[in-house]
Amino acid sequence: MQYASSHPEKLPEHTDGVTLTLNELLQYKSQTVRWLPPGKSLWSQLSGQHHSRQKGRGMNFSEVRKYQPGDDIRSIDWRVTARTGKPHTKLFTEERERPVILYLDFSASMRFGSVLMLKSVQMAHMASLISWLATTQNDRIGAVLDSGTQLTELRPTSRNKGSLQLLHTLTEQHNDALQTSQEEQQPLEAGLKALQKLCPKGSDIIILSDFTRYSPDDKTILSQLRRHNQLQFIHIYDPLETGNTRYRGTEKVTNNNSVRWLNFSALSTRKQLEQAFLRGQNDLQSLCASLAIPYYSISSAQPLISQIVGKTE
Template sequence: MHDQPSQPGVRISLGELIEMRHRVREVQLFSTPAQRSPLIGLHHSKLRGRGVDFDQVRAYQAGDDVRSIDWRVTARTQEPHTKLFHEERERPIYILVEQSARLFFGSGLVFKSVLAAQAAGLIGWAALGHNDRIGGLVFGDLEQHEIKPRRSKQSLLQLLNRLVRANQALSGNAGGNRDSLALALRRAREVLRPGSLVVLICDERTLGDNSEQQLQLLARHIDLLLLPLSDPLDHALPAAGLLRFAEQGAQLELDSHDADLRQAYRSLGQARQARWLRLAQKLGVPLLALSTQTEMIEQLREHLNAQRPRKTQ
């Protein structure tokens, strides 16, 4: 596939995603020892399962956890031995990012597909700078492309390159698998070990019953960060007269001056937002909803400031 010339806000280029590394310092996504970020709770202290790596075996001492006894060494030496572990210094961060036809749209600063790519790039560079293993899965209407998590710039560049190729192949023709998110989440459950962090960047409208169920299963052992994307036109229909829509040969006409129609449309948008909020609260995970209306880093800063505990007087 030939690299299309970048159309600002409509298409993303690899150069733009590489440049995103210079913007990491503008928003504290992951903590430093001197400054606790709201996401540090996700980052190392809230690992589910055994969030540690095996280190060595030594003779059992009073007070050791009996669950850590190494029965093989104990049987061989006839003396109780226990396994020692040390905390992981890095963790796999797996970015699930959507590039489907439903994202190839925007009435704000950028298309939703571009916003998704920008967010994935920023989080990828932040994770790499935090010494984590980075990988992910780019999913769309028909295909998904996976990059296994590794602690290397090459791994991140592979993910970003896949993202750009998927982005530049997008057109306004919808189609393919409507449950592509559920399939992507199922794949994440198959390959990721407990204590990993999944960052989900997808259209707000992508969430369905199957994908919600997959997220609940994933959240039992994996930490989650949810970034649903929307456009102002997802939530409110302007009073612009007769609107014509076409998809796969089907035509639809709507009279946007109809107040009842606009109210029903607004209610659907509010219901989608409420569903994400309920899900995030139920799973106890951060929700950083992004809109094409405002600059991305500005929105992330606002989210993180809102999550930071306020000092009491």
């Protein structure tokens, strides 16, 4: 069951909720001003926090030289000054740009939506916002695109070129995937191994998925990735998966492993869906807690910007 109900009055501009266009993704470039320093952090807003400021870039120590008129007195190196008898100043260089690597899941389970848009479309909107935010802050942006049957690696690239390449490739591959028949989906492990090969040490890795292909065996790879990089999870979900739906018919559904008919008019069915979703979400949050990975969730039932901003209102 892969469809999105039509609610044009709520959909973002240029969006039909199913296919992707460059225009709908390019509009997020103008939204980055909301989360640039000294404003609120995107991540604090996703967490529903108030007034949390985004951390600025760090400064790396470069060298010590003799004090010169105009140097900041707070940068004086008192140890060297005491040892030499002459004032010396510490010099710092701004921290180098950081690679931001996105793992973008638009596999079969992500190409589903029951209310406003497909989960894969919401994922693409979030990916666009993050990529433009990274570009605006002079970071390099790269990605692993996972259709469930094919992996595409985009090496970290700086400036607008990185974001444009990512969004163009994602748009093409996502729309192609919508036209293909259901095929056997490869495990998430394959995509995580691609991340290991692609990411330079010190990368900021952001995984956007519904995590239906996650296996407990994947924890080993995630732990290895976490050892040398920062990881963040963005869990994309649809309200029907939580049992929250007005649909009261009978529908054939699949979890990529089995197929069954569900009677959505039965309260017991909707409760079972809710309980299954909460168990999976709790397992995912426990995994994140054990590896110190921040966890965020985004619904496909609301436009992205109003949903993020709404978390702090």
